[in-house]
Amino acid sequence: MISFGGRPAAKDLTARARIRDAALKHFAESGFSGATIREIAKTAGVSPGLVRHHFGSKEGLRRVCDTYVLEALHQFNDRVLQEEAPGDSPLTADDKRALDPFQRYLVSTLIEESEVAAPLFDEMVKMIDRWLVKADESRADPPMVDRTTRAALMVAQTMGIAAFHKHVSRVIGMDVLSDEGDQKVALAMLDIYSHNLISPEYAASAREGMAQTAPTSETSNDDTMERHSDD
Template structure:
């Protein structure tokens, strides 16, 4: 009698849950939530579809588990206290390093794509950037325009990370991290503590002399 390996998908292991999550994140990022099926996720994780339901129940519950971010926003926001250029550099460097971690990158790729069409994921994106990051930065820098400043910082950092890690826009994705930090940090510094500028003049016309 030979010890032949049984046919079919492999049984569950202690790592099965994490492997299903990784497969789900990859497919949500590639295909979007609606188009990614439980069967495809199971195939990518090399498990029976029943294992997906065993660990997560429905696909919506799988999404909720998959977008539980493996990062603490305080890793980013605690760096901002005085609004200095050095803090702006540290903030940007830390954020780029976080997004470079494969698990974080896959999560953010999935969130950005799925959030456009799925209310639950969209709310997770808003919660992360509006509540967890922007609000903490606003609390740290204070002042009457703190919310605007924090929002501008978040838009700059997230926009850069989006182009580098999600869209993979070649000039940005190929650039050395320290080059990006040196180029973008002064703008973040101005958002944190510099002069945001006067509002544009009111009235018609294009500002050119006739």
């Protein structure tokens, strides 16, 4: 069972749980190919043999980590869905600390395209989609594209901060994965999302221009025929 009200100290975890948490850390930092059972065992305070005893192989250990992180996202998503309105119960500091290793692992998993990458990404899209339902209710204008597309792009943007955290941290002079850095990023995102970067008039004008240059089925067919004639 995964709890988002804080995690037990490492010494209070079972050996299996310590190995799993150590694997989350090393897979996130070094990637699956770069992490070794020996390093994972050292971090967990166990022998490499015990790692193999519990998980069989490094691949078996990754499958357990994948399942664990996916379950964590399911539980967090369920918690959001149970709220009367998104934002009624913001993440606590303990929640953020508990989610931090998952965030880093998610980035590594999505980049390396493991078997669970698709369901993990889909779960995050569902979570953002839930927030957009409420946001759309208070919009003065109708959305330009469907909610799923917007949710998928928002997930990609959010994960991009973690994926490029070294560069972002270097530019802003603060580790974005630290408590202080997380606070600064959160404030920056609040500022960005609460203020229009472009005016509604500019957006309408840009949309009209895109409509005029959008490819039609007729032009697409012509392009296809031209390519075939060149072959």
